[in-house]
Amino acid sequence: MNKKQKIMLGRILASAVLLVGAVLVPATGAVRLAVFLVPYAVVGWDILWKAVRNIAHGQVFDENFLMALATVGAFFTGEYPEAVAVMLFYQVGELFQSYAVGRSRKSIASLMDIRPDYANIERDGTLVQVDPDEVAVGDAIVIKAGEKIPLDGVVLEGSSMVDTAALTGESLPRAVQPGDDVISGCINQSGLLRVQVTKAFGESTVAKILDLVENSSAKKAKAENFITKFARYYTPAVVIAALLLAVLPPLVLGGGWADWVHRALIFLVISCPCALVISVPLSFFGGIGGASKQGILVKGGNYLEVLARTETVVFDKTGTLTKGVFNVTVIHPDDCSEAQLLELAALAESYSDHPISRSLKEAYGKEFDASRVSGVEELSGRGVRAMVDGRQVCAGNDKLMEEIGVSWHPCHHVGTTVHVAVDGVYAGHIVISDEVKPDAAQAVAALKTQGVQKTVMLTGDAKAVGEAVAEQLGLDEVHTELLPADKVTQVEHLLTEKSQKGKLAFVGDGINDAPVLSRADIGIAMGAMGSDAAIEAADIVLMDDKPSKIATAIRIAKKTLRIVHQNIVFALAVKALVLVLGAAGVANMWEAVFADVGVSVLAILNAMRALKSKD
Numbered sequence: 001m002n003k004k005q006k007i008m009l010g011r012i013l014a015s016a017v018l019l020v021g022a023v024l025v026p027a028t029g030a031v032r033l034a035v036f037l038v039p040y041a042v043v044g045w046d047i048l049w050k051a052v053r054n055i056a057h058g059q060v061f062d063e064n065f066l067m068a069l070a071t072v073g074a075f076f077t078g079e080y081p082e083a084v085a086v087m088l089f090y091q092v093g094e095l096f097q098s099y100a101v102g103r104s105r106k107s108i109a110s111l112m113d114i115r116p117d118y119a120n121i122e123r124d125g126t127l128v129q130v131d132p133d134e135v136a137v138g139d140a141i142v143i144k145a146g147e148k149i150p151l152d153g154v155v156l157e158g159s160s161m162v163d164t165a166a167l168t169g170e171s172l173p174r175a176v177q178p179g180d181d182v183i184s185g186c187i188n189q190s191g192l193l194r195v196q197v198t199k200a201f202g203e204s205t206v207a208k209i210l211d212l213v214e215n216s217s218a219k220k221a222k223a224e225n226f227i228t229k230f231a232r233y234y235t236p237a238v239v240i241a242a243l244l245l246a247v248l249p250p251l252v253l254g255g256g257w258a259d260w261v262h263r264a265l266i267f268l269v270i271s272c273p274c275a276l277v278i279s280v281p282l283s284f285f286g287g288i289g290g291a292s293k294q295g296i297l298v299k300g301g302n303y304l305e306v307l308a309r310t311e312t313v314v315f316d317k318t319g320t321l322t323k324g325v326f327n328v329t330v331i332h333p334d335d336c337s338e339a340q341l342l343e344l345a346a347l348a349e350s351y352s353d354h355p356i357s358r359s360l361k362e363a364y365g366k367e368f369d370a371s372r373v374s375g376v377e378e379l380s381g382r383g384v385r386a387m388v389d390g391r392q393v394c395a396g397n398d399k400l401m402e403e404i405g406v407s408w409h410p411c412h413h414v415g416t417t418v419h420v421a422v423d424g425v426y427a428g429h430i431v432i433s434d435e436v437k438p439d440a441a442q443a444v445a446a447l448k449t450q451g452v453q454k455t456v457m458l459t460g461d462a463k464a465v466g467e468a469v470a471e472q473l474g475l476d477e478v479h480t481e482l483l484p485a486d487k488v489t490q491v492e493h494l495l496t497e498k499s500q501k502g503k504l505a506f507v508g509d510g511i512n513d514a515p516v517l518s519r520a521d522i523g524i525a526m527g528a529m530g531s532d533a534a535i536e537a538a539d540i541v542l543m544d545d546k547p548s549k550i551a552t553a554i555r556i557a558k559k560t561l562r563i564v565h566q567n568i569v570f571a572l573a574v575k576a577l578v579l580v581l582g583a584a585g586v587a588n589m590w591e592a593v594f595a596d597v598g599v600s601v602l603a604i605l606n607a608m609r610a611l612k613s614k615d
């Protein structure tokens, strides 16, 4: 509880004691009024003040106005204890609300905890702490045990266990040693690490995540927009209805003014829409927070709405369902040595970030003089073209070879074939193979239990490879040998094919599939392996690259929406019931207060469930 909330609690308690005292004091007339005005002022002065101030600003109809009108009215009709009690309970509800919102903010803030405060950098042989912003790419920083890793980089020296829980929800720490990548926001648990920084702070993983989370509330879900609009029309409508209720029946039926004014006041108390106004955004907020605890970053409440209705999930293959780490199976050179062919391919690929390129460089494993390679062109979905030692080298698939008019020959080994051509002459091929991610099959199966009707894989890889993976994972549909543009066409086709209600999600690593990510109803990107473009284009980012998190995300989205709907239906139903009873003269002021506060508290408690991401 913060200071403001503590003061409010103090006011509530003081007012409650004073109210009990006022009820016990046997005063009459003006003295009795004064005795009740004291607890009323203690607990409600700020509401009255806000109501007056809002009227001065031309914003008449808000909940402060409703409460002020109802309670001042009750004083006029002589219901002093009721007037104080209405204000008292209203403030209890408000306090509860601010506490609940504070709690969810805090758990989102615990994610914000990943923001590093400083980096240790070596200057003239001593360590100095500097702002992470001041560290340049290529600088070496030192991370002691227990410190947060401030910037993305590669380990130069030392080995340690790294806790990635804040980013990925993964509870097991990861072992790192020289040569491994580390990402900012993780905690270095055991050893001293010297790390060479690979990205400036503004570009670092942690800066990107914080940016995402901070902006996520800006994108409001439909249900949230509905509530805002609803409140705008609702309050004036209620005030007018109350006015009519106070005036019309006595005029038409004659007499009984006090009774109808009283009913109108009760009507006002009941109609306060706070339960809805606060609990709906709080639920979405909770859902986003709960997802982020699992390493799933959702860029806005609206995406939870779409995700909950997802019926088709389309996957990219490389890096999404498979690890994107290829092993070289065989090297078949035409008229050079195996080592020479691998060197040519690795050099040609040296400037690309494609998983195939990374793997070939890894297989080559040697340093080389960067000036040997120039004029690099990436041909997405096909391969690369580059000048190596003054010769033009093309490395890629069958399509690329056909495009440049080189006659190639197929390989009997199953796997992804990288053909190499030098100055338009075929030089041989390298067959590489990738493994499916350990949770991929389970991820596909889990989607079915979350109501996903169809799972599809799109890949630029060869037919044999694509179909083998699809079969192994139990996917419903597979389309192979696609260029990036063909993937967009396929997704568009699937979009027209599916039912009106169901939504389509595309999951990719963003290496040449960013256009598809934005074309789908909802784009999900692999955050760790994925490219920056993917994280930008996607609506949801999986920090740990695990496809099984998609089903988790859908489950959280469904739960959040269920809570939102429960709250809307429950609050409206109780309000409607008590409104009718109040207008009919059956419900009294006390019941009205309890109905209002009770509904708010229950709705808020229900909304807080969204924050719990487990179960």
Ligand code: ADP
Pocket: 316, 317, 318, 319, 349, 352, 354, 356, 357, 379, 380, 381, 382, 383, 384, 395, 396, 397, 416, 417, 418, 458, 459, 460, 461, 462, 482, 483, 484, 511, 512
């Ligand atoms: P996926 O659809 O599985 O993510 P891509 O669209 O990135 O795959 O690539 C499709 C195919 O194009 C690859 O299987 C490979 O044959 C070829 N290819 C793409 N990029 C490269 C590259 N850098 N080097 C060699 N071959 C490549």
Ligand code: MG
Pocket: 316, 317, 318, 319, 509, 510, 511, 512, 513
């Ligand atoms: Mg890809």
